[in-house]
Amino acid sequence: MGPIGIFDSGYGGLTVFREIVKALPQYDYIYLGDNARVPYGTRSFETVYAYTKECVESLFAMGCRLVVLACNTASAKALRTIQQRDLPLYTDLHKVLGVIRPTTEVIGHYTHTRHVGILATPGTVKSASYPIEIHKFFPDVAVYQQACPLWVPLVENNELDSQGAAYFVEADINRLLQQSPDIDTVILACTHYPLLLPLIRRFMPPHIQVLAQGKLVASSLVDYLQRHPEVETLCTKNNTIRFFTTDNAADFEERAGRFYGKTVTADELKLST
Known part of the structure; x- marks a missing residue:
């Protein structure tokens, strides 16, 4: 147990983690951010897989039997390989989950026009994970993607309300909406993007709903823990949280609070x- x-590759997963803790406060958690090697979004599939596998194995070594990849790039580029190639090598039960399926398996319940937009990193867009997964659950939903390569650097550098941030957020939203006038739902397919929500809502037409992933995940x-008691019983419940980073701990603490909502x-x- x-x-x-x-x-997560850095800080963004904290926006998902804070919602997990709200929903399941009784469990013990270890959060690991690979800040020394961020960003993942522009790296190759092979590199993201290697980095993610190493960090997952580190969490396993610290006693975790269930690991959630709170990172869209890692979920898109590494999750399936880890599940199919690496987990069968363990003699006891170990599970790794991602953030893409929890989003894609419900998106059809939000859209009325059946036209959905995706705002994501270049790596997530290139993987085509969202169109592929959405079409598995909702074949009638049309999916349009827009890569936003500068959004993560803007968030990481706390440029949340600068003129530069406004310019790039507006430009990328316009590029997405130009692909279809019928888009009525947009997924923020990067865990950094919720920090840009005020800007995103400023430039997004009011009839379009914007979905962040935290509450969905x-x-x-x-639901997963309720359906899989064999996994749930391996998760300890002492209401403890530990944070780790592969980079400087003081730097992590300074920035992490913006994403997590409290000091860490x-x-x-x-x-x-």
Whole structure:
């Protein structure tokens, strides 16, 4: 038995993690941010897989039997390979979940026009994970994607309300909406993007609903644990949280509060590579 592991390439997963803790406060958690190697969004499939696997194995080594990849790029580029190639090598039960399926399996309940937009990193867009997964659940839904390569750097540098941020947010939203006038629902397919919500809502037409992933992923995890008691019984419940970063702990603590909504204390985890 052990805590639930939450992994992200940096800070963005904290926007998902805070919703998970709200929904399931009784469990123990370890959050790991691979800040030393961020960003993942522009890296190759092979590199993202290697980095994600190493961090997942670190969480397993710390006692986690269930790990959630609170990172769209890792979920898009590494999750399936880890599930199919690596998890069968363990003699006892280990599970790894992502953030894409919890979003795609419910999106059809939100859209009326059946036209959905995706705002994401270049890596997530290139993977085509969202169109593929949405079409599995809702074949009638048309999906339009727009890569937003500068949004994560804007968030990481706390440029949330600058003129530059406004310019790029407006430009990328317009590029997405130009693909179809019938889009009525937009998914923020990067966990950094909720911090840009005030800007996004300023430039998004009011009739279009914008979905952040945190609550959707938290709700899906609640359901998963109810449906899989063999996993739930392996998760300890002492209401404890530990934060780790692969970079400088003081730097992590300084920025993490903006994403998590409260002050955090972190330890540094040294990786082999």
